Amino acid sequence: MTSTGRPALVEVTGVEKRFGTTRALRGVDLSIGAGQCLGLVGRNGAGKSTLVSILSGLSEPDAGTVRFDGAPAPRVGDIQRWREWIATVFQHSMIVPHLSVAENVFLGASPHGATPGLVSWAAMRRRTRDIMREWGFDIAPQTPCRELSVEQLQVVEIVRALARGARCVLLDEPTAALERQAVVRLFDRVRQLTEAGVAVLYISHHLEEVFEICQDVAVLRDGELVLAAPTASLGKDDLVAAMVGEVRTPAPPTSVAITEAGTPGTPHDTPSPGESATAASVSTSANTPPGDVVLAVDGLTSDSARGRLSGVSLRVRAGEVVGVTGLLSAGVATLARVVAGAEASTGGVVTLRGRRVPPGRRAAAQRAGIGYIPEDRRAEGFVAQLGVAENITMTITRQLADRLGVLRPRARAAAAAPLASALSLVSSGPGQPVGELSGGNQQKVTVARTLAHHPSLIVAITPTRGVDVASKELLLRSLADVAEESGAGVLLCTDELSDLVICDRVVVFVRGEVFTEFSRPPFDRDELIRATEGLTNPAEGANPAEEAAQ
């Protein structure tokens, strides 16, 4: 891909990696030149994470080579030398919260003064300050990292990469936890890096981001590099086609299929997701006539660290999907967590079908009929070492157990199977630990766990975060279908505007208050963005929420 005659800065040739029966990477060739920003896209499980781990020097390929500037890469595990070439900013922050910015920047490589072995704090702070200044960042080196925002933590990680003199920076899903303004600033930083001759490998699920800042893009599918081309020569559809393969229906293999080396691609005979979802949810309790208020929230207040709420009231009717969106600390996630009983409020009432839900008690809220898809699936969504079926049925153990509380693994697997297939969950079987699954499949487990107990209200927080395009559509569709078929209400709290397509109404929060409401789809993206920023909307005219507040 490099047009110059020089060897590429990073060159990967014929890289193979197996995990048991799964071939995660099959002969991948990739090269990145100095000053180039290469986008790497692919669906969940396509091999992106494996490639990241090989490029970061954390795992060794079974075959193939990694070369830096024409010379063989350092030994795998020799992280210090590896970092001089490539530094990775991982999806999950690798920052020690109780240490200062400077200590985190020089983690494991503290500069020493005259005496080797003794840390020179002065040198560490000075060098951190210098790099910050050089690149136009302004975070004081002494600040403890626990006081920083997600965006600032990412800056610290980028500075760490630069401090080691890395000539290539690998950004793994860098925008997943950022709000829109922060994304714009990140892009400026990436351009700054490439202009200074640093190579950037940019991994993302958001194709529009790839088109915005990457000169070239590479697509992985089932461990193979299926496309590598300049972004200017491609359309968004071309990329999606390359990621999904020839079969355009977003129906990946069924739940218990093992990814065999011999069967790449997608089986053609799988039931369509819509059909299976119907089968899974026919028996739901649809005793609320459509249109009745399922959820009533009145005057909710909270001073949660995730975002304050100051007197929020809203309604969700049966069969209705209500979207709630806003900036990162606008209180959207707080509202969801309070309604789901995952955290207490300081005031206000949550009523489900006319009955008051006791605040701050998740188990009671679930018994009342509130399903909860938490924001951070790793933290709250599943138990990593337990099996797929056990995780999915965790919300319904009481129903599956007999009178003595005895629970048969087979009954668990049987109850989990229809949900797993409705969501096209890929695992090696009902007993496979969820920790071994890819991110998208883990999210499907979390969603299945919620659908399993037939809630009359589903509270979902950013249910599609870090999930590939096809799975995203499928997860959203399944929520919309449940609402339509079982009459459940859905409270979809998200900052991904593209999630809002399934909503009947969208409520926008600004600083813990209902700012405005969009009552008719389709929702205009620009208007939504204006509203989240707190700008009044000329198109909607009079604003009922604002009038009520005065």
Added chain:
Amino acid sequence: MISNQAPAATATAAPDGPAGAVVSRLRGMNVNVLREAALLPVLILLIIVGTVVSPAFLTVSNFAGIGQQSSALGVVVVGESLILLIGGMDLSLESTFGLAPMVAAWLIVPVAAYGNGADLSPYLGIVVLLAVGAAVGLVNGLLIVKGRLNGFIVTLGMTIVLAGLQNGIVKAQSLFNLPTAFGYLGAASIGQLPVSLIVAAVIFILTGLFLRYHAAGRAIYAVGGNPAAARAAGIKVERVKIGVYVVGSVLAAIGGLMEAGRVSAVTGQQGYGEGIIFSVFAAAVIGGVSLKGGRGNMVGAASGVILLGIVSDILDLAQVSNYWIEAIDGAVILFALFLARIVGGESTAEER
């Protein structure tokens, strides 16, 4: 509802064919079997060593002896394993192991034998013993779960308080001449088989089945593996945790009853004075119960107990000098731990 969905389950397995399902199942089983049998080579090695060391080793009476000596410890290990599984730890089990039988015996034996004069029937005494265990566990559980105090510190403090009570109520005397009914569990035998061994085995098996097949048992793994996820799935995390602390302490009290029967006395040294908590943790951890919670099972815990029992028996038979016995004991434990880790491996899935 379940019966309706059963056919769908087979349908999802179908596209991959039965062969795939069988393969994946075998793979899963192999891993489990390997992990659970990780101590088997060590146990076989120890039995060979024992046979070489003394002709008295490979005899029914010797093994009955090992069983009787280990069963009290074993019951406490079951309790500690449950607490470790929910991601907690309880140092005070060793003091409960001494205090519960001491309180019971104190209420049973006459004043002349340093009792308090209540002259309780031995059966009521056993009820008191269980109640003492439950009370200690409840206090620990409430302090740790509701009071949000650190489990290590709470139970460390509790250990010392309980041991002090154990000596305080009887002015540091030992209580002998326990009624037969009170000592039955620890002293009696059916044929060559000690009753304590039978009871301990039943407790291990029932707990193992409970953990595998009971809704509450599965909740223990969920709570220990990821408390936040368990809470989000509607499991009453606090209730499960407190319940496990109570059960753990009750098991420690039962272990104490066995020990009192075996030595036909309750001494001030029983439990805390002997420092049995070290062996309890060693057995559980050697047996693969994770100190981080959510991982481990009763097969492992039982093999840990058996291993410790055989080691101390061999050291006895080899007439190792008392001065050296602890050093060798400790070294064997470290070695077993190391070997079990190599053979059993540790899945890195949770760290990724």
